[in-house]
Amino acid sequence: MPKVAIEKRKGAPPVKVKRSKAPDLISLIGLKVAETCELIALIKKGLEYSSVEHFIRKANLQREEAIDLVGISARTLVRRKEKGRLSPDESDRLVRAARIVSGAQQLFEGDAAAANRWLKTSQPALGGATPMEYAGTETGAREVEALINRLEYGIFS
DSSP, rough: OOEEEEETTSOOOOOOEEEEEEOOHHHHOOOOOOOOOHHHHHHHOBBBTTTHHHHHHTTTTOOHHHHHHHHHHHHHHHHHHHHBBBBBHHHHHHHHHHHHHHHHHHHHOOOOOHHHHHHHOOOOOTTTTHHHTTTHHHHHHHHHHHHHHHHHOOOOO
């Protein structure tokens, strides 16, 4: 049973908000940042290679699936390991992948296995594509996030 908190907003009725055990995108890539501006600065600098390894472990995906979602070839990943750092573009894609996985895990209240099954299952709202396939581009990732939000709030999709 998910934890539920009552959120009060000025001028609005109280709203029940589910609190799940799902990791947020920052913990999926092993960063210690508190503000978005800090995350952006790290992305521009290029995240450390260890962020990819952390994501692979925490996302509960097969290694090949995880790096495919991030959009880094296995050969490039070897070079990044030697260098110790991702490029800014690769860092941005890693954060995007973490956002998708985190959103799916939150949708399934922290059940990583159920979230991963959903990510790999054809979705009519995505034209029959899987969320993993769709999330390979920024536009597709935004559509997957929108679908997750609609499902989270019970909007027919």
